[in-house]
Amino acid sequence: MKFVDEFREPELIAKTAHEIRRLADPQRHYRMMEVCGGHTHAIYRFGLKDLLPPNIELIHGPGCPVCVLPMGRIDDGLSMTAQPDVIFTAFGDMMRVPGTRGSPLEYKARGADVRIVYSPADALKLAQTNPDKHVMFFAIGFETTAPSTALTLMRARSQGIRNFSVFCNHVTIIPAIRAILDSPDMRLDAFIGPGHVSTVIGCRPYEWIARHERKPIVVSGFEPLDMLESVLMLLRQLKEGRAEVENQYKRVVPWEGNRAALKAMAEVFQLRPYFEWRGMGFISQSALRIRDSYAEFDAEQRFSVPGIRVTDPKAAQCGEVLKGVLKPAQCKLFGNECTPERPVGALMVSSEGSCAAYYNYEHRKAALVTEVAAAL
Amino acid sequence: MQASPKIRFRDAQIEMAHGAGGKASRRLIEGLFAPLLFEPSAGPLGDAAHVQVNGTRIAITTDSFVVKPLRFPGGSIGELAVNGTVNDLAVSGARAETLVVTYVLEAGLPTDILEYEVRAMAAAARRAGVVIAGGDTKVVEHGKADRMYISSCGIGRLIEGVQISAQSVRPGDRILLSGPIGDHGITILLARGELDLEAEICSDTRSVLPLVETLAAAAPGGIRWMRDPTRGGVATSLNELARDCGLGICLSEDQIPIHDTVRGACELLGLEPLHIANEGQFLAVVAADAAYAALAALQAAPGGQAAAMIGEVREQPACTVLVSTLYGGTRVIDMLVGDPLPRIC
Amino acid sequence: MELLAERENLALVEVAGVRRKIDVGLLEEDPARAGDWVLIHVGFAMSKISEADATDQMRILRMLGEDEAAMQEIEGYGMGETAARPAS
Numbered sequence: 153m154k155f156v157d158e159f160r161e162p163e164l165i166a167k168t169a170h171e172i173r174r175l176a177d178p179q180r181h182y183r184m185m186e187v188c189g190g191h192t193h194a195i196y197r198f199g200l201k202d203l204l205p206p207n208i209e210l211i212h213g214p215g216c217p218v219c220v221l222p223m224g225r226i227d228d229g230l231s232m233t234a235q236p237d238v239i240f241t242a243f244g245d246m247m248r249v250p251g252t253r254g255s256p257l258e259y260k261a262r263g264a265d266v267r268i269v270y271s272p273a274d275a276l277k278l279a280q281t282n283p284d285k286h287v288m289f290f291a292i293g294f295e296t297t298a299p300s301t302a303l304t305l306m307r308a309r310s311q312g313i314r315n316f317s318v319f320c321n322h323v324t325i326i327p328a329i330r331a332i333l334d335s336p337d338m339r340l341d342a343f344i345g346p347g348h349v350s351t352v353i354g355c356r357p358y359e360w361i362a363r364h365e366r367k368p369i370v371v372s373g374f375e376p377l378d379m380l381e382s383v384l385m386l387l388r389q390l391k392e393g394r395a396e397v398e399n400q401y402k403r404v405v406p407w408e409g410n411r412a413a414l415k416a417m418a419e420v421f422q423l424r425p426y427f428e429w430r431g432m433g434f435i436s437q438s439a440l441r442i443r444d445s446y447a448e449f450d451a452e453q454r455f456s457v458p459g460i461r462v463t464d465p466k467a468a469q470c471g472e473v474l475k476g477v478l479k480p481a482q483c484k485l486f487g488n489e490c491t492p493e494r495p496v497g498a499l500m501v502s503s504e505g506s507c508a509a510y511y512n513y514e515h516r517k518a519a520l521v522t523e524v525a526a527a528l
Numbered sequence: 529m530q531a532s533p534k535i536r537f538r539d540a541q542i543e544m545a546h547g548a549g550g551k552a553s554r555r556l557i558e559g560l561f562a563p564l565l566f567e568p569s570a571g572p573l574g575d576a577a578h579v580q581v582n583g584t585r586i587a588i589t590t591d592s593f594v595v596k597p598l599r600f601p602g603g604s605i606g607e608l609a610v611n612g613t614v615n616d617l618a619v620s621g622a623r624a625e626t627l628v629v630t631y632v633l634e635a636g637l638p639t640d641i642l643e644y645e646v647r648a649m650a651a652a653a654r655r656a657g658v659v660i661a662g663g664d665t666k667v668v669e670h671g672k673a674d675r676m677y678i679s680s681c682g683i684g685r686l687i688e689g690v691q692i693s694a695q696s697v698r699p700g701d702r703i704l705l706s707g708p709i710g711d712h713g714i715t716i717l718l719a720r721g722e723l724d725l726e727a728e729i730c731s732d733t734r735s736v737l738p739l740v741e742t743l744a745a746a747a748p749g750g751i752r753w754m755r756d757p758t759r760g761g762v763a764t765s766l767n768e769l770a771r772d773c774g775l776g777i778c779l780s781e782d783q784i785p786i787h788d789t790v791r792g793a794c795e796l797l798g799l800e801p802l803h804i805a806n807e808g809q810f811l812a813v814v815a816a817d818a819a820y821a822a823l824a825a826l827q828a829a830p831g832g833q834a835a836a837m838i839g840e841v842r843e844q845p846a847c848t849v850l851v852s853t854l855y856g857g858t859r860v861i862d863m864l865v866g867d868p869l870p871r872i873c
Numbered sequence: 874m875e876l877l878a879e880r881e882n883l884a885l886v887e888v889a890g891v892r893r894k895i896d897v898g899l900l901e902e903d904p905a906r907a908g909d910w911v912l913i914h915v916g917f918a919m920s921k922i923s924e925a926d927a928t929d930q931m932r933i934l935r936m937l938g939e940d941e942a943a944m945q946e947i948e949g950y951g952m953g954e955t956a957a958r959p960a961s
Binding site: 154155158164167168171243270271272273274293296297299300303307348351352377381400402403404405406410411412413416 | 882896898899900901902910912914915916917919920922923924926927929930931934935937
Binding site: 793 | 888889890891892893894913916
């Protein structure tokens, strides 16, 4: 497959991994955080940790938009299914996330009309083909997905669709990064910057990280070669005492971002003054809501939602894991009360959640890691 | 007086996941059905049961088929109902001889659709060399059976020299796979038409009995274990094996045969190919000294040209299935949890 | 993903023989043409993939460690230009 296979070429991967080992200062322990859930997923899927020397530590940030959603918001979305003739639609990753009274799939088993869609456009199509029902789309995601939701609403308006609404839970990445850097328990050397979010917002929004916080950040692609090259670029910056924004994912990410996408977002959305993030409390200007001019599509206005704040079970440490303060295995519930089959929090459900990734990867692999490290 | 069997299944209600072939299905079977229905002395659950009838050992199995849409590129429910049961018997080391079938039909089902499936079933039975000796029909109200459900029960005689048991698996044994993965599951997903995706993929449904017999002849006494990786895919079947034998399974990703279109569809949808259902493939664990000859025999047989050696059994890590990539990375792959979910970012 | 034909805001893209209709509305300002490659996310084309940049990247990576000392190290590990595939 083009643009995929080349970036998985074993020779080049070995070469890049070797160069990383050569460059890494054995006296130093490097802490690099990736903020995008897709990167977390890629790290585990491709076994990238095996290829890095032990003194380079990859820390998972809050880049999973499903994971950072507080349970109360999930309950709010699910409360809409109580109304007759509502079709609840969401991406697959949302389906098993636990709300207070069950996950969307469990609501479906109890008779609610819950359907997986792979695009907001699918949800709109459902509204067109089911004129006697109301289709509600539970929108989540960072700036990668928000423009698609925005464009879908613009299309809904131009096509005069009246039986469609969006429950908007889009969040923005920069305030999350800021919250991480402001956190007293976090000590990071560098950032692996989100790849797909950057196709929309470009690379400029990260400049303050380099300039004011003096941390290097490399916007990275998702193939193994991309991520390794990004680690290499970060290493070089750290060795040379530089702190800059670099774009490793040049073939896809334009420095200025995608203007059409930003325009669509600006037309349909505005920033909420504040929004609650699971485990991180209220962060100002960190999430989007639908503008008044598109109010007829705003599910929060069409349905009256309970809006109850639900705190995570006391023992669950989703917040600390999301911030990278704790490794998944350090959460008291990990692997016991909380497993991918019986998740307590979303991090164990979402394919981009660090707990699920860790559970399937590190959890049972201790023996093999030493073997592989010795061979490299 | 026998102690009352302990029910370990704690879920309050049945969910779709309980039928998906992964962890939840296993919990239901092991936690509710097994303690109440099965003899405690019976070994680990397999694809078929071997029983003594008048001094002869025969294999018996049953399977049910719930497919939407009924017809799809490469086959239809009638055909699946024959091949599925023949395959369950084959991978338990038996040659299917006779089937009985049950049709549960939804009122309002057009007769020509039913006739098509019955013809498909007859043709599949002829191809597989089995006799359909009888059956049952029920009709339920409109809206209650998704057009039709079919279940089939099959019996067969054991193939000479084949004795399957997870306990006989040893470190060093090799894992063989008869052909490319994921064709059936992806075909069904696309055939539902909810996705706006098109591709030239068709179901791989077929009887694997001829290939199993080829394998048995090429590796007499060397086959330790077999399974047909249907719902839950190769990953689920191998995880069950790893659990049952207490050993580790290490797969090489680049050795696993998969059609480009299936790989492309999985990438587009964020699905893991090793979790996708297959209806015309089987896995076999074969002793190392017989494995290469066995593979060659499979590859030379009709329908076996894509067969591959995809991995081996190791002492560690116990009860775990690992997949290693071409460039040295490894990851654990678990049984299917829930239903395959696509990724978002 | 190769861009094929076009209708309204939808384009047909193909990857490894799988065809899908994608909304190209977000590429309005720099429209993609048939034969272009695009990055797709949740059914929308987000960005065009620059073949030139991809080739550039590969070229730079191939040059990694081409100075004498590094080359010797690599050969020492048995990972030269024509490295054999690891045994399965």
